[in-house]
Amino acid sequence: MSLDALEQDILAQVAAASDEAAIEAVRVSALGKKGAISERMAGLGKMAPEERKSAGAALNVLKDKVSEALAARKSVLAEAALEARLATETLDMTLPVRPQAAGTIHPVSQVWEEVVQIFGDLGFSVAEGPHIEDDFHNFDALNMPPDHPARQEHDTFYFNEKPDGTRNVLRTHTSPVQIRTMLSQKPPIRIIAPGRTFRSDSDMTHTPMFNQVEGLVLDDVTHLGNLKWILAEFCKAFFEVDEVKMRFRASHFPFTEPSMEVDIQYAREGGQLKIGTGDKWLEILGSGMVHPNVIKAGGLDPDKVQGFAFGMGLDRLAMLKYGIPDLRAFFESDLRWLRHYGFRALQVPTLAGGLSS
């Protein structure tokens, strides 16, 4: 058979090979030890040098051509085989994924972090105190001696009397943390004290446990104008609006002098409160300049130290900002409520990234 005929024959076999095994058979029959081309290569040794040279070159060209053809065919067949396999592997991608519970953060916790972000930027640290308090920290030191009328209005939860005649209370406000802070650190003091508080009160808008945040600044210069400033700045930052209209009303708390309550203006739109617009007033906090007697009870000299304190409801802030209608639901742990009003695990409020976004 001529070399041309052999070439045509082998290439025809390559083209006809329909799978990997057939290709391999063609390779063996052409290039294997006993293959047609290999045998001819072996015959070269018997040839005269001139003849061997030209025949060898021709055989090498043929060998390369065949190798190339084999590789090309192999690749085509591999592609086809892959396509065929992929076609059998199809899954319905509209099926659901493995279920994974999406956790949530409680609104009170979220608002805790928001408030801390805002005040932290101004150097307020977070102070804490026990929930089970004594009369001194909860009342006496806050200028509410026994039988003080304001003390009766606190709806205090009492513990049973102890053998020594004293009895603890559940703190009725976060203000005892003011005293604990004064007794443990020196001015200048800037703290907020968020936490649980308790009053024996339960109706549509009151729960026996609720959350407050206290603020306290003590140094030698802070005055009422600073208090107004920080409350206004806080409201703008917290409600994430450019302007909040506020009303500062004189009021009375035993632990501040002068005292003021603060209202913010709001509108009711589509059943939701909207802060920063409207013509209605909503009381959001009580505040004032720390009473000299309180400063004294905290072991400091009211002639040298002055400053302000404020207190507001964390739950209430959450309700106002996020349009949550019912305080009682905060503590009911209804999964539907937790999912609806809760926040994503990684939705961490920051000043840089925004508090609610």
Added chain:
Amino acid sequence: MKFTLSWLKEHLDTTASLDEILEGLIGVGLEVEEVSDRGKDLAAFKVAHVQEAEKHPNADKLRLCKVETDQGIKQVVCGAPNARAGIKAIIALPGAVIPVNQSVFAPATIRGVESQAMMCSERELLLSDEHNGIIEVQGDFPVGTPAAVALGLNDPMIYIKVTANRPDALGVYGLARDLAAKGLGKLKPLKAEPVKGTFTSPISVSIAGDGNSCKLFVGRYFKGVKNGPSPKWLQDQLRAIGLRPISKLVDITNYMTFTYARPLHVFDAGKTHGNITARSAKDGESILALDGKTYALASGMTVIADDAKPEAIAGIMGGEESGCSDATTNVFLESAWFEPRATAATGRKLAVHSDARYRFERGVDPAFTQVGAEIATRMILDLCGGEASELVIAGQVPDTARSFTLRKTRVKSLGGVDIPWAEQLRILRDLGFATSDDGVAQVPSWRPDVHGEADLVEEVCRIHGLDNVPSAAMSRPHDIARPILNALQKRMLASRRALASRGFNECVTWAFLPEAQAKLFGGGQPELKLGNPISSELSDMRPSLLPNLIAAAGRNAARGFGDVQLSEVGHAYVGDRLQDETLRAGGVRRGAFLARNVNGGARNVDAFDAKADALAVIEACGLAASSMQVVQGAAAWYHPGRSGTIQLGPQNKIAMFGEIHPRILQAMDVKGPLVAFEVILNALPASKQKSASRAALVISDLLPVSRDFAFVVEAKVQAAELVKAVKGVDKVVIADAQVFDVYQLEGGKKSLAVEVTLQPKDKTFTEEDIAAISAKIVAAANKAVGATLRG
């Protein structure tokens, strides 16, 4: 405190509008709770004159009236039986909103006749339930007079919230004083000329020296008075603030209470016996009070007694038996001063609320005691006639004189506002502080709340208006904020978000719970029991976060949400000392960990889920969970065999986890499967990380090698003991050892398969190296827990 605008204007000479007065009240610290202005509500309704009333041509019961209104003559069809010519009615013209149903009145054709206006009943204007006829205006009011004027309803009622420090604002006169200082008018002078008595009181008064609360008693006897209904103006005033007029004598005392914050009492002198004494009550005494209830008195309470028995609870309520009636002709008037705290204590003990107690316990002006008696005397004589005796007085006006200096700079330095000194002095003087030009201010007797310079600053600032205090920026302690959270606070936040990222829905549950549940979780100690719980469901402080979370899981399951994971990061209480209150992160998982799904693998929660949660919290708090011991068993509320404790040592337990004991679930009526964990964040050790920089990274280019060992051990052997022994063989070479299979064998044994990862350091292991280490591992395992390799 309620009052009407006209009542205020009796004492405040002002041209201010109602809105200006309301703004002024709010500004000076007298929060306006409610204003009812019937004049505004009824602005669309006017007086009209019915000129003719004929039978309706097409209806027997209807009348066709010709009515003169301020908009001309109108034809009105009316069904009221009293619609007749000559009466004056209240008319609604088209466009008026009818209060009772908020509908807008529009002309209509009734039985073929047009009705152009409507004559209103009391019910339609929400004045009463009367609907049998239309209103007939009494008195000579011209057509077009506003209905509120014609019906005597044009006096707006104002309800203010008075803070506990301002007893002086519990009388209209005190309010007028504040508003005058605010610049809203002029305080009218008191009309309190003493009345000269015409005879000596047959009743004398005394104050017993037994420490009772009465410090001053001013009395006066009246003879020949005539009691009976009060004049209309007084009745209207009392009704406007929700009080029921009773009789002239009683109404006068109420008038004095609300006008001057000066409660008084009137005894029917025909019913008292002998002289009057303020004294401490005796144990066993009782009194039938004016509210119809009998109160058991005790020593420590002060009573006003005659020679026979207590006739009044001092400063709180008078007695029924000596109360005045229409038959009263002789009266004994009491104007006394009682010590606030004692009065409050008695009021609380007896649970009596009255307008008198409300004022006495906050502090009635002691210097006004006699003045009040004189004003009341004048009223009694004017309204009831008769004759007044000379005053009888016991005790003396308590000395409340005190003065404080307001420094000229202090309003600026504390209040943050520049107010001219003269204006500051004016404010104080208008409020009744006798003030020298250099700021020495004498506190008026009606202001028991003022005790220092800060109070004077408050007075100046509140009258000046807090809205007028300029806002002033605070300094920043650092240009760029520094961290402010402590380690525990950061761990609280990290725990919360770690759990949320593991699928937990964070809850905030009550800090209290029922006693029975407290006891199930190691609580219920007497010092953690509320003396006055709001209900038996909330009687004890929680000893753990778990019971309330388990109850919440049960409630959600009952609502159809059986697969839940609920977490809480909050405090629990094991005693009433500071250190007994710890911050914890806890959670419960109930139902399926993985619900059935197309990918298979559905399974229920188990104790290892709770273990993973506890370890995740510890890791989130920046600690290596691998450095903690995990030991078998936990507190009694966990399943004894399916629970564990994570600890640093036996005395330093950090967390517990596992299945909740079936008996606990049964007691709480919550169905499982339910697992839980609780990490005490306070118990976590401090992080060892001292600086931000990390230790140098040491890594090997040599591939780690892994070898599996199938050990056979006694069934009671814990996997952790085996792993510890294996790891202990060579801390450098053995990078890790993990149990990857466990199953029970016959004869009380089990198989534990351990994968050991060996990390070559300098050169790759030879087979001999690996064999040598393996032999050591097998030997160590045998020595520690008697493990043998499976044959």
